[in-house]
Amino acid sequence: MSDIRDEWIAMMQKYRFSPERADNERFWCAKLDTASREELRFIQSEKLRVAVRYAYECIPFYRRKYDAVGLRPDDIRSIDDLPLIPVTTKLEMANDLEQHSPWGTYTALDDEMWLQRGWQIFASSGTTAQPRAFRYGQFDREMWMWTNARAMWAMGFRPGRDSALIAFGYGPHVWLWGVHYALNLMRIPIITAGGLDSSARVRFIDRYKPTILACTPSYALYLASLMREQGLDPSASSIRYLFCAGEPGFSIPSTRKRLEETWKAELHEFYGCTEAAPSAGGYTCAAVAAQKDGMVSTHLMEDVQIWEVVNENMQSLPNGNRGLTVVTNLCSEASPQLRFLVGDYTTLTHEPCVCGRTHARAVGGMLGRADDMLNIRGVTLFPSSIEDVVRGIPTLGPEFAIVLKKERDLDVLIVQVEALPEIPTDRYIEIAEQVEREVRASCELRAAIEVLPQGTLPPTQFKAKRVRDLR
Numbered sequence: 356m357s358d359i360r361d362e363w364i365a366m367m368q369k370y371r372f373s374p375e376r377a378d379n380e381r382f383w384c385a386k387l388d389t390a391s392r393e394e395l396r397f398i399q400s401e402k403l404r405v406a407v408r409y410a411y412e413c414i415p416f417y418r419r420k421y422d423a424v425g426l427r428p429d430d431i432r433s434i435d436d437l438p439l440i441p442v443t444t445k446l447e448m449a450n451d452l453e454q455h456s457p458w459g460t461y462t463a464l465d466d467e468m469w470l471q472r473g474w475q476i477f478a479s480s481g482t483t484a485q486p487r488a489f490r491y492g493q494f495d496r497e498m499w500m501w502t503n504a505r506a507m508w509a510m511g512f513r514p515g516r517d518s519a520l521i522a523f524g525y526g527p528h529v530w531l532w533g534v535h536y537a538l539n540l541m542r543i544p545i546i547t548a549g550g551l552d553s554s555a556r557v558r559f560i561d562r563y564k565p566t567i568l569a570c571t572p573s574y575a576l577y578l579a580s581l582m583r584e585q586g587l588d589p590s591a592s593s594i595r596y597l598f599c600a601g602e603p604g605f606s607i608p609s610t611r612k613r614l615e616e617t618w619k620a621e622l623h624e625f626y627g628c629t630e631a632a633p634s635a636g637g638y639t640c641a642a643v644a645a646q647k648d649g650m651v652s653t654h655l656m657e658d659v660q661i662w663e664v665v666n667e668n669m670q671s672l673p674n675g676n677r678g679l680t681v682v683t684n685l686c687s688e689a690s691p692q693l694r695f696l697v698g699d700y701t702t703l704t705h706e707p708c709v710c711g712r713t714h715a716r717a718v719g720g721m722l723g724r725a726d727d728m729l730n731i732r733g734v735t736l737f738p739s740s741i742e743d744v745v746r747g748i749p750t751l752g753p754e755f756a757i758v759l760k761k762e763r764d765l766d767v768l769i770v771q772v773e774a775l776p777e778i779p780t781d782r783y784i785e786i787a788e789q790v791e792r793e794v795r796a797s798c799e800l801r802a803a804i805e806v807l808p809q810g811t812l813p814p815t816q817f818k819a820k821r822v823r824d825l826r
């Protein structure tokens with residue numbers, strides 16, 4: 356093993372406080388979770404210097420990239436030098452992958468090392484390009500358990516009281532694997548439900564009484580409707596926490612309200628990406644989740660990742676400006692990406708949270724990847740804005756679809772929604788008019804609304820596919 360890899364691992368271990376158990380009721384790792392800005396900047400700078408040398412020596416993709424712009428690892432002395440590092444995009448990774456199938460050259464585990472130190476592969480869901488698989492290592496799993504336990508401790512999950520049902524198929528999607536291992540570390544038991552169909556999961560909730568349900572927001576709503584069909588009431592169930600990821604949820608007011616009211620539970624979420632695991636990336640805390648009105652925010656974990664927002668020209672923006680998220684990953688042996696463009700619009704603040712955590716937060720949460728943004732007749736639209744309208748209308752079910760067409764060279768926006776079973780069809784016209792009015796008011800777009808009986812659109816089993824662009 357190379358010296359720089361040893362040096363990198365030693366640096367990770369140096370700042371891995373409280374690896375086994377929580378320090379106290381409020382913080383898993385009080386020393387890091389409440390560190391001052393100066394302390395955080397110091398830790399980030401120390402880790403960054405080693406990370407840049409590590410990437411240069413162990414990741415061919417980064418060596419080529421830095422050589423091309425004349426960047427030497429020694430040029431990076433602190434996080435003030437971060438802007439010298441060029442931003443990396445998914446497209447660059449996809450191009451590299453085409454030339455170096457099947458793994459690309461943008462990670463630090465080669466074939467030999469994968470067999471010695473590998474843990475699992477995870478694949479990107481790939482909205483923009485062909486799926487990219489990432490080989491993560493055993494050391495990553497340890498870091499992951501620790502960072503995710505810190506985040507889930509902030510949510511209020513506790514051993515001795517809670518148990519969790521993880522509703523996913525244990526496929527290559529990244530986040531619930533990390534949740535699984537972190538729950539093990541926290542000694543919170545798991546109701547094993549991978550591979551079960553949704554009806555069986557409903558029966559497991561009813562019978563084994565988990566307090567935490569982990570799944571995508573769309574799936575939580577689908578599972579609730581299935582529960583009602585089986586004569587059970589989700590709001591009377593044992594679930595007290597909904598723990599979501601994979602799609603925006605917490606930051607869409609009417610989706611959050613619908614989830615919390617349907618399940619009579621507190622909504623929490625993780626935010627991150629396959630490329631820069633193993634960490635929660637972003638997470639909600641109990642204090643912010645308890646505020647039902649007002650601005651939401653998502654915590655970031657700055658001792659293990661550096662978060663920035665950039666403008667369309669990839670220039671770093673000062674705090675308080677809305678921009679696209681960029682992450683520098685200081686905690687993965689396999690995938691220590693430097694200034695990777697995750698690409699969600701948000702605004703960062705360094706104001707400490709009421710929960711006592713001092714790290715940066717994303718104000719307003721995350722509303723979806725810029726890749727998902729639609730351009731309709733020159734107006735930009737996030738599918739989440741349509742979602743906020745649909746989920747706020749009590750006569751409608753949770754599913755919806757956005758269809759885009761061209762008619763005589765003009766973009767046509769069609770929104771398909773589903774009326775609840777108890778709504779008579781003679782009310783569909785009135786409902787369509789209401790949806791049309793509200794879409795126009797909140798998105799400044801005219802839309803044709805199709806009201807369908809519930810069950811017409813395919814139910815969401817994992818991540819929802821909301822948009823069909825036929826233009």
Ligand SMILES: [Zn+2]
Nearest residue numbers: 640642708710
């Ligand atoms: Zn907080």
